[in-house]
Amino acid sequence: MTGRTARRRVLRVQAGDGTVAGAASDPRADLLAVEEPLEIRLNGTPLTVTMRTPGDDLDLAAGFLAAEGVVAEPGDIAGIRMCDENVADVTLAGPVPAAAEGLRRNFLTTSACGVCGKDSIDTIRVRARYDVSADPVQVSPAVLASLPVRLREAQRVFASTGGLHAAGLFRADGTLLTLREDVGRHNAVDKLIGRALRDGHLPLAGHVLLVSGRASFELAQKALVAGIPVLAAVSAPSSLAVELAEESGMTLVGFLRGTTMNVYTGADRLPG
Amino acid sequence: MTGRTARRRVLRVQAGDGTVAGAASDPRADLLAVEEPLEIRLNGTPLTVTMRTPGDDLDLAAGFLAAEGVVAEPGDIAGIRMCDENVADVTLAGPVPAAAEGLRRNFLTTSACGVCGKDSIDTIRVRARYDVSADPVQVSPAVLASLPVRLREAQRVFASTGGLHAAGLFRADGTLLTLREDVGRHNAVDKLIGRALRDGHLPLAGHVLLVSGRASFELAQKALVAGIPVLAAVSAPSSLAVELAEESGMTLVGFLRGTTMNVYTGADRLPG
Secondary structure, three states, X not given: OOOOEEEEEEEEEEEOOOOOOOEEEEEEXXXXXXXXXEEEEEOOEEEEEEEEOOOOHHHHHHHHHHHOOOXXXXXXXXXXEEEEOOEEEEEEOOOOOHHHHHHHHOOOOOOOOOOOHHHHHHHHOOOOOOOHXXXXXXXXXXXXXXHHHHHHHHOHHHXXXXXXXXXXXXXXXOOEEEXXXXXXXXXXXXXXXXXXXXXXXXXXXXXXXXXXXXXXXXHHHHHHHOOOOEEEEOOOEEHHHHHHHHHHOOEEEEEEEOOEEEEEEOHHHOOO | OOOOEEEEEEEEEEEOOOOOOOEEEEEEEEEEEOOEEEEEEEOOEEEEEEEEOOOOHHHHHHHHHHHOOOOOOHHHEEEEEEXXXXXXXXXXXXXXXXXXXXXXXXXXOOOOOOOOHHHHHHHHOOOOOOOHHHOOOOOOHHHHHHHHHXXXXXXXXXXXXXXXXXXXXXXXXXXXXXXXXXXXXXXXXXXXXXXXXXXXXXXXXXEEEEEOOOEOHHHHXXXXXXXXXXXXXXXXXXXXXXXXXXXXXXXXXXXXEOOEEEEEEOHHHOOO
């Protein structure tokens, strides 16, 4: 099962009016978003497993490693291949960086019993090699407001399953460059950034990343590592996403719906 | 910052009509859902980190360990405490089970290069100790249709931030027993199940778990480990969630909106 959607019989049920327990039901076929585990290996050794929608798996592996600070440019990757339909293996050109060791241990490198408040960002964040704070890009509110519509129009799969998150990479004029979808929104972003990395397009200066759901710390960090100066989300950002965006000089826009939006940080990139 | 919400200044921007680049803007205060890392330790050794909304952290730690097959009843936990505001430490009563070792390695225990199709479920699923397929509970479509409304009514925080996922545990007659919210929906479910475990209420036979978003494999697995026979989701399930539900004899309902719903598996629990 390597497609992005799977057909499945489903019973469509209409509840009674509350006073009657009965229900009308109607069997029909329904399209589901496919979810399968992808094991990512580094130099042949299992590193992590992510539940993802199959497709663009090599980009996903590259993007995941980029977000974790393990690779940063095409030359860091000596080889990348699927060694099975659900296993991607990345061979590094150089030695395995410390970041990968931390990842393998799957826990924070805390010296004491304490990850809290301001410190927690420092502990969990990956050092980004690009400084987005100096990015002079300007994006008009009218362009920002148009992005969700453009993303949805490009999302054929989303329309049919309702089960996929989307991430879109846009130019500042609103041109959609890349769209990726996945049952996991972090995977959609990894696929998009992994593709850019493999094409030698990092940093993505002057670009806008739009995500179809909420903006978490993790997504803000992925954008930052890729050098993206503007992150926009259809729904709410988390507190830590806003803190990271502020610290890094990234523009963070949330609740991008209709013609309105909330600008949490970096409002100077939106001409008034 | 240990609250569930944080107040933050935000610029509310209204885009121009497309021909004009200008925008009206309005600074205001906005409530954000707090996101902070929680490190879960097992017998004092760091096991994993999850990005969560603070609150019910001991339940979260217990529920996470339950979902991973490390603990199953109150007696399995000799001690559980916060050793810092973002660090929970669980001391086991007995030896550390193999499941925790697999978790610590953070990858699948695959003997060969292959996690695919039907096999992938066997590889990633946690052995559940309860058989939900024999659960005789019946839940009327009218009750199911009422659950999202009951959940939203109980979700004060959701209403104010728009940034929190919710999970609700219901009796078959629609009574809401427990509600948990989090920036991560898996955390909301872990908090709910961890509370039940610590109270000695597992298995949750005859109960319904409602999640505010989509139903992934991971959520179906958590429900299964807790012995919950009916999982309902406001949005779409993934292919693997449906496969797991079918294999285990769990009832899986998706797109629970208004008076209609899609029943993917176990329709015999809904009286017609």
